[in-house]
Amino acid sequence: xxxxxxxxxxxxxxxxxxxxPGVLARISSMxxxxxxxxxSLAVGPTVDPQLSRMTVVAxxxxxxxxxxxxxxxxxxxxxxxxxPGQAVEREIMLVRINADSKRRGExxxxxxxxxxxxxxxxxxxxxxxxxxxxxxLADFLELMRPYGIVDLVKSGRIALARDPKSRNGRRAELRxx
Amino acid sequence: xxxxxxxxxxxxxxLEHEGVxxxxxxxxxxxxxxxxxxxxxxxRHVLVRHEQGAGHMASGYAHATGRVGTCVATSGPGATNxxxxxxxxxxxxxxxxxxxxxxARTSIGMDAFQEAHTWGISMPVTKHNYLxxxxxxxxxxxxxAFHLAATGRPGPVLVDIPKDVLNETLQWxxxxxxxxxxxxxxxxxxxxxxxxxxxxxxASERPVLYAGGGIIRANAADRxxxxxxxxxxxxxxTLMGRGAIPDSHPLxxxxxxxxxxxxxxxxxxxxxxxxxxxxxxxxxxTGKVDAFAPDAKVIHVDxxxxxxxxxxxxxxxxxxxxxxxxxxxxxxxEHLLGANPAPPRTEWFATIAEWQRTHPLQYEQDxxxxxxxxxxxxxxxxxxxxxxxxxxxxxxxxxxxxQYWGFERPRTWINSGGLGTMGYAIPAAIGAKAGAPxxxxxxxxxxxxxxxxxxxxxxASVEQIPVKIFVLNNGWLGMVKQWQRLFYNERYSATDLTGxxxxxxxxxxxxxxxxxxxxxxxxxxxxxxxxxxxxxRPVVVEFRCDPDAMVFPMVPAGGSNDDxxxxxxxxx
Numbered sequence: 102x103x104x105x106x107x108x109x110x111x112x113x114x115x116x117x118x119x120x121x122p123g124v125l126a127r128i129s130s131m132x133x134x135x136x137x138x139x140x141s142l143a144v145g146p147t148v149d150p151q152l153s154r155m156t157v158v159a160x161x162x163x164x165x166x167x168x169x170x171x172x173x174x175x176x177x178x179x180x181x182x183x184x185p186g187q188a189v190e191r192e193i194m195l196v197r198i199n200a201d202s203k204r205r206g207e208x209x210x211x212x213x214x215x216x217x218x219x220x221x222x223x224x225x226x227x228x229x230x231x232x233x234x235x236x237x238l239a240d241f242l243e244l245m246r247p248y249g250i251v252d253l254v255k256s257g258r259i260a261l262a263r264d265p266k267s268r269n270g271r272r273a274e275l276r277x278x
Numbered sequence: 279x280x281x282x283x284x285x286x287x288x289x290x291x292x293l294e295h296e297g298v299x300x301x302x303x304x305x306x307x308x309x310x311x312x313x314x315x316x317x318x319x320x321x322r323h324v325l326v327r328h329e330q331g332a333g334h335m336a337s338g339y340a341h342a343t344g345r346v347g348t349c350v351a352t353s354g355p356g357a358t359n360x361x362x363x364x365x366x367x368x369x370x371x372x373x374x375x376x377x378x379x380x381x382a383r384t385s386i387g388m389d390a391f392q393e394a395h396t397w398g399i400s401m402p403v404t405k406h407n408y409l410x411x412x413x414x415x416x417x418x419x420x421x422x423a424f425h426l427a428a429t430g431r432p433g434p435v436l437v438d439i440p441k442d443v444l445n446e447t448l449q450w451x452x453x454x455x456x457x458x459x460x461x462x463x464x465x466x467x468x469x470x471x472x473x474x475x476x477x478x479x480x481a482s483e484r485p486v487l488y489a490g491g492g493i494i495r496a497n498a499a500d501r502x503x504x505x506x507x508x509x510x511x512x513x514x515x516t517l518m519g520r521g522a523i524p525d526s527h528p529l530x531x532x533x534x535x536x537x538x539x540x541x542x543x544x545x546x547x548x549x550x551x552x553x554x555x556x557x558x559x560x561x562x563x564t565g566k567v568d569a570f571a572p573d574a575k576v577i578h579v580d581x582x583x584x585x586x587x588x589x590x591x592x593x594x595x596x597x598x599x600x601x602x603x604x605x606x607x608x609x610x611x612e613h614l615l616g617a618n619p620a621p622p623r624t625e626w627f628a629t630i631a632e633w634q635r636t637h638p639l640q641y642e643q644d645x646x647x648x649x650x651x652x653x654x655x656x657x658x659x660x661x662x663x664x665x666x667x668x669x670x671x672x673x674x675x676x677x678x679x680x681q682y683w684g685f686e687r688p689r690t691w692i693n694s695g696g697l698g699t700m701g702y703a704i705p706a707a708i709g710a711k712a713g714a715p716x717x718x719x720x721x722x723x724x725x726x727x728x729x730x731x732x733x734x735x736x737x738a739s740v741e742q743i744p745v746k747i748f749v750l751n752n753g754w755l756g757m758v759k760q761w762q763r764l765f766y767n768e769r770y771s772a773t774d775l776t777g778x779x780x781x782x783x784x785x786x787x788x789x790x791x792x793x794x795x796x797x798x799x800x801x802x803x804x805x806x807x808x809x810x811x812x813x814x815r816p817v818v819v820e821f822r823c824d825p826d827a828m829v830f831p832m833v834p835a836g837g838s839n840d841d842x843x844x845x846x847x848x849x850x
Contacts, residue, residue, distance in 0.1 A: 119459065123409070127401060130402060170584050175460055177460045
């Protein structure tokens with residue numbers, strides 16, 4: 102978490118798995134025993150009640166081998182690696198900032214620019230809820246750092262491949278060509 | 279029509295439906311309910327002396343027959359004792375189903391008596407595993423387990439069943455359609471890739487067909503041989519692939535790798551194309567990967583996509599079943615050749631023949647000296663005409679057996695390749711003999727290996743499974759000693775068994791086997807004859823062998839396959 106996301110090679114992988122007991126353990130154990138590091142992991146249901154979707158952000162130079170290993174798991178139905186720009190990526194963050202009464206207004210103004218909502222206000226701190234792509238969250242943290250970040254939690258990234266026919270999707274295709 | 283059964287009865291019936299003819303196992307508290315209906319079942323139960331033996335027996339059975347081997351153990355220590363055997367089967371892609379008892383659902387997680395987290399422990403050592411929490415699932419889970427074990431890249435599958443689930447009742451139903459949306463192993467290779475492979479093979483001047491254990495697993499030995507002939511390809515067989523092409527075949531070069539023969543190693547090393555089928559570029563084959571076969575392009579056929587490109591990049595990857603792809607390759611090659619023969623590659627074959635002439639496998643049996651292990655292996659081969667299923671433990675004797683036994687058929691060589699499990703031979707031989715009772719099953723074992731699993735000879739006696747165990751006793755943990763001699767300044771730390779070994783003949787007799795000993799070279803053949811004459815009980819023959827013999831050729835660990843060491847002097 103301490104490493105800014107921009108400086109290391111990160112890969113965003115969607116793993117569609119059968120919604121069965123123990124599948125999360127199978128996936129995380131596979132990463133561990135093949136020597137890959139999981140940066141974040143988000144799990145939830147999909148439109149198909151028999152499947153759940155895991156969004157894994159993993160560190161490493163390349164993912165081909167781990168993707169093949171994931172496919173070997175009997176409960177894995179589909180694995181997709183999202184190239185940069187080819188997926189909508191979002192993350193939600195709760196972050197508590199030092200905010201005494203003198204700087205409160207200033208902080209709230211800055212937060213407004215990032216669509217960050219104050220969800221808890223104490224005597225000396227404000228907690229913001231902010232969501233967006235990872236760059237958005239990182240930029241917000243940079244802005245808040247001088248005030249003092251007391252605590253933060255992130256949901257882990259979720260990603261959905263762009264419709265290849267969408268405007269953004271086409272742009273992504275052009276970029277990767 | 280519907281019948282009420284207990285979970286235990288459903289389990290045994292499901293196993294019967296899978297065609298299970300023999301179970302290797304040991305009862306205990308949590309699996310006890312399953313042993314009650316087993317008492318009435320036509321399935322033979324072989325009572326082992328240790329659960330690891332049950333696992334290796336299931337593996338030996340699967341190796342010899344091509345069918346799924348089945349083993350059963352209770353919860354806790356029963357299940358954990360199976361783990362080595364499961365990992366062994368996983369590494370060598372052996373189809374095994376393990377059934378384990380588990381404590382009652384209400385006790386799971388309570389540190390109950392004989393509780394272990396079998397599902398979690400076995401997850402990384404199995405192709406797939408189950409914890410059955412609903413009695414109704416039993417028929418379907420057993421169907422899936424056998425299907426997964428046997429298809430695609432075969433492997434072990436474990437089914438953990440809590441005791442109370444075994445005791446509950448269900449309405450028996452035949453298993454329905456398999457519901458495995460994430461499991462679709464490829465069978466046929468992509469036609470475009472097959473064509474690309476054929477073109478590459480045809481253009482190649484120095485090709486080598488690199489045949490692995492996948493050929494054996496896929497029952498593709500005949501097709502491999504046919505393809506090698508049609509395409510005119512010299513063929514190496516890995517430790518797991520021995521027997522994939524007859525060693526007597528003119529195209530057969532034998533085993534490559536750390537203790538392979540010079541020609542097999544060097545042919546790969548100098549080749550311009552490796553036609554890899556059912557092999558996985560194991561480190562014991564490649565040596566230093568960066569220096570391995572530097573000029574070779576690679577065609578890689580494997581049923582497991584994860585093997586392709588894992589170690590060595592493939593120029594032509596083909597995902598598919600070895601038998602199906604060999605069929606495609608042969609057909610495409612015949613089509614390409616039309617009425618013409620394959621390229622003769624005269625120069626390449628002449629080079630290979632020259633290597634074979636100048637670098638044969640060699641040892642010397644001094645008639646007055648100690649027995650050489652290789653001599654025992656060759657004598658047994660001569661006397662039996664090689665018509666036997668050969669099993670080995672792990673170490674020097676294993677390498678010599680693979681080097682010196684001429685394998686003519688698939689499924690006649692059973693050993694622990696990937697995991698290198700000492701003690702594999704005795705239980706695996708018992709499993710093989712249980713599955714192939716009409717075949718002569720012999721095991722070469724070391725004195726170290728023998729003492730790891732020898733108690734299963736009691737199993738063999740009681741169950742009347744007459745295996746023949748040839749203990750090549752050199753009084754040392756020989757392979758480790760060899761490394762200490764070559765790489766650790768002859769500091770023999772914890773490898774000397776001389777004087778501390780038990781009386782193997784006495785042990786054999788105490789366990790209900792016949793026991794013989796040969797101490798001089800001239801005793802080897804007569805003692806083998808005596809052992810072969812006994813078929814009503816297992817036989818153990820101890821050969822007092824040369825304590826200083828070393829396995830050569832050798833590529834030192836981490837070294838390049840360009841540097842094959844033919845004799846110890848070469849290492850200096």
